[in-house]
Amino acid sequence: MKRYLPIIALLFFASVPLWLHDKYYLHTLVVAGIFMLAAMSLNLLLGYTGQLSLGHVAFFGIGAYTSALTSLGFSLSIFGYQITHEPWPPFIGVILGTAVAGLCGYLIGKLAFRVRGAYFVIVTVSFAEVVRLVALNWVELTNGPLALPGIPPLTLGFEWTGYMTFLSKAQNYYLVLAFIAFAYVVIKRLVYSPYGRAMIALRENETLAVSVGISVTRYLVLAAVFSGALAGLAGTLYAHYIQIIDPMIFMFLNTVTMVIMVITGGKGTLAGPVVGGLIFGIAPVILRNYVGPEVQWILYGVLMILIVYVLPDGIVPAIERWFNRPPTPAEKNGSSLALQTGKGRA
Amino acid sequence: MINPQTKLSAPILTVEHVAVHFGGLVAISDMNFEVHEGELVSLIGPNGAGKTTAFNVITGFQKPTQGNVTFRGTSLNGLKPHEVTRLGLVRTFQRTSVFEKISVFENVLIGLHRRTAASLFGTLLSLPKERSAEEALREQAWEILRLVGIEHEADELGGSLPYGDQRLLGVALALAASPRALLLDEPVSGMNASETARFVELLNKLRSKGTTIVLVEHDMPMVMGISDRIVVLNYGRIIANGTPSVIQNDPEVIKAYLGGGIKHA
Ligand SMILES: Nc1ncnc2c1ncn2[C@@H]1O[C@H](COP(=O)(O)OP(=O)(O)OP(=O)(O)O)[C@@H](O)[C@H]1O
Ligand SMILES: [Mg+2]
Numbered sequence A: 001m002k003r004y005l006p007i008i009a010l011l012f013f014a015s016v017p018l019w020l021h022d023k024y025y026l027h028t029l030v031v032a033g034i035f036m037l038a039a040m041s042l043n044l045l046l047g048y049t050g051q052l053s054l055g056h057v058a059f060f061g062i063g064a065y066t067s068a069l070t071s072l073g074f075s076l077s078i079f080g081y082q083i084t085h086e087p088w089p090p091f092i093g094v095i096l097g098t099a100v101a102g103l104c105g106y107l108i109g110k111l112a113f114r115v116r117g118a119y120f121v122i123v124t125v126s127f128a129e130v131v132r133l134v135a136l137n138w139v140e141l142t143n144g145p146l147a148l149p150g151i152p153p154l155t156l157g158f159e160w161t162g163y164m165t166f167l168s169k170a171q172n173y174y175l176v177l178a179f180i181a182f183a184y185v186v187i188k189r190l191v192y193s194p195y196g197r198a199m200i201a202l203r204e205n206e207t208l209a210v211s212v213g214i215s216v217t218r219y220l221v222l223a224a225v226f227s228g229a230l231a232g233l234a235g236t237l238y239a240h241y242i243q244i245i246d247p248m249i250f251m252f253l254n255t256v257t258m259v260i261m262v263i264t265g266g267k268g269t270l271a272g273p274v275v276g277g278l279i280f281g282i283a284p285v286i287l288r289n290y291v292g293p294e295v296q297w298i299l300y301g302v303l304m305i306l307i308v309y310v311l312p313d314g315i316v317p318a319i320e321r322w323f324n325r326p327p328t329p330a331e332k333n334g335s336s337l338a339l340q341t342g343k344g345r346a
Numbered sequence B: 001m002i003n004p005q006t007k008l009s010a011p012i013l014t015v016e017h018v019a020v021h022f023g024g025l026v027a028i029s030d031m032n033f034e035v036h037e038g039e040l041v042s043l044i045g046p047n048g049a050g051k052t053t054a055f056n057v058i059t060g061f062q063k064p065t066q067g068n069v070t071f072r073g074t075s076l077n078g079l080k081p082h083e084v085t086r087l088g089l090v091r092t093f094q095r096t097s098v099f100e101k102i103s104v105f106e107n108v109l110i111g112l113h114r115r116t117a118a119s120l121f122g123t124l125l126s127l128p129k130e131r132s133a134e135e136a137l138r139e140q141a142w143e144i145l146r147l148v149g150i151e152h153e154a155d156e157l158g159g160s161l162p163y164g165d166q167r168l169l170g171v172a173l174a175l176a177a178s179p180r181a182l183l184l185d186e187p188v189s190g191m192n193a194s195e196t197a198r199f200v201e202l203l204n205k206l207r208s209k210g211t212t213i214v215l216v217e218h219d220m221p222m223v224m225g226i227s228d229r230i231v232v233l234n235y236g237r238i239i240a241n242g243t244p245s246v247i248q249n250d251p252e253v254i255k256a257y258l259g260g261g262i263k264h265a
Helices: A007-019 A022-049 A057-072 A090-112 A118-137 A169-191 A192-202 A206-213 A218-242 A252-265 A272-288 A292-310 A315-325 B053-059 B081-086 B104-114 B120-127 B128-146 B163-176 B195-210 B220-226 B244-248 B253-262
Strands: A074-078 A079-085 A155-159 A160-166 B011-020 B024-035 B040-044 B066-073 B089-093 B181-185 B210-218 B229-234 B237-242
Touching: A007 A022, A007 A169, A022 A057, A022 A160, A022 A169, A022 A192, A022 A252, A057 A090, A057 A218, A057 A252, A057 B237, A074 B181, A079 A118, A079 A292, A090 A118, A118 A169, A169 A192, A169 A218, A169 B081, A169 B120, A192 A206, A192 A218, A192 B104, A206 B081, A206 B163, A252 A272, A252 A292, A252 A315, A272 A292, A272 A315, A315 B081, B011 B053, B011 B081, B024 B053, B024 B210, B024 B229, B024 B237, B040 B053, B040 B220, B053 B066, B053 B181, B053 B195, B081 B089, B081 B220, B089 B163, B104 B128, B104 B163, B120 B128, B128 B163, B163 B181, B163 B195, B181 B244, B195 B210, B195 B220, B220 B244, B229 B244, B229 B253, B237 B244
Parallel strands: B040 B210, B040 B229, B089 B181, B181 B210
Antiparallel strands: A074 A079, A155 A160, B011 B024, B011 B066, B229 B237
């Protein structure tokens, strides 16, 4: 049953646009899905390596700006040299945005993982602030606070297949759903491989992990690259969906949203950020009918504290435990671990 | 001084002029010794003599204040612990160290990290080669669990094992890392007599496979029974180095132990 749950969930979500025609609700789900994707990327670092990236929105924003600028084109003069970039198709922007964000993950990882823990938190927060200031002040490139409007929607296809432009809410919904499924598979294969085992080992007991030959920097940097790239991918989808971005994209609250999604859903589980992403992606829509934005944020905070207080490991591990009763010893003490013995397989 | 059996083989591990100072405290001063291929050398000494510190220096967990360690012709100077492990020099820890919240089986899979053949690209594409590599890894994990005798606990969490079995799991993790030389820090502390006897059997099996072993242990009957050679440390200095019978009759060793007070197991 548990094996088929992701497929069942995927089929269910694929059916949503068939019965939910309200444009506003679909829009909410698209944005929720994009943030869910970002939360899944954060989970790779926070959940599987135990490193908290409190500047995760930087990767998201870098993906968004890279893809936007790739598809809009720009003209710059640097030290007297004129650099002009003609607009490229948006799908190249998506690839470049993902790659550039992954590269930033590599650099941040190399820089920050020499000393880990609190230092990594500080480096990521500072990185996000620096990137925000660049976006705000490099007006020639980014338009600064005036925003980059008119970002073209994503178009896919070849001459011989015909082209498809992702304009409608339903189209974008399926686009985001497809990328979430893609990211889910990538993350799953990674965390259940020797690579993921190395990350989890470093999270659980770094001294012991290095004693069996696991390189700290290699695997933390690897996680940062994947995490950054997937967050960047989410950012590119955001840019081509909303079609206008400004430096507000880098606001700290966006990182907080991702962290809340991961922690309430259950960090270090595959389904955790999906569940958390749904709750905190949809909650704003329900709440906005009743209260203003400030009160909303307070309510999210309260909701998160409540969930974490009642279910310290998050929702998904709690549900798993509940379904696994009566507990075997492995499940009794098990918390948010990706690793299971695989009794059937072994 | 060296056991005649091992005299001819080349030294696999050389510790030269190693000193470790913690502020004013001299944990190790001018330590020199060699371990030969296939040998079982015990490092003994009273509490605080510097045995664990010596292990830490050899395996890259502690930078020596001075001196050099060489393993199979490679200087370990400045190498990180995981790099030392990759050369085939693997240690266990004095304080029980297992992945507590992970199953015993997965613990060993993590230990097998060095032996994995999976490429990142193949992993992401879930290629048949990677899946069979994982299958092979699992088979090796079972072999190691059977070797140390905890295969019946494969599904338990590391932290939920009885104390003696956690010590064994620590050794299983080290064995999974394919040691040419294995450094064991008080492996039988806290084990009862029959567990200790079983552990000695395991050590003999490993030796017959050619694994070089350096053993830190307070259990004197065991040390005297199993060692080719014994290095005695006191206050960070080597005060004796020889076969068990030589060590047992060394006046300085007797004095150090009577003065320092040895824990008898
Ligand atoms: N990181 C450290 N900082 C300061 N002093 C240390 C440190 N590690 C060890 N020491 C000191 O160095 C000396 C040697 O310690 P070590 O742990 O090597 O002894 P040991 O021979 O392993 O003892 P035991 O038999 O109790 O395990 C002790 O005096 C100890 O207090
Ligand atoms: Mg010690």
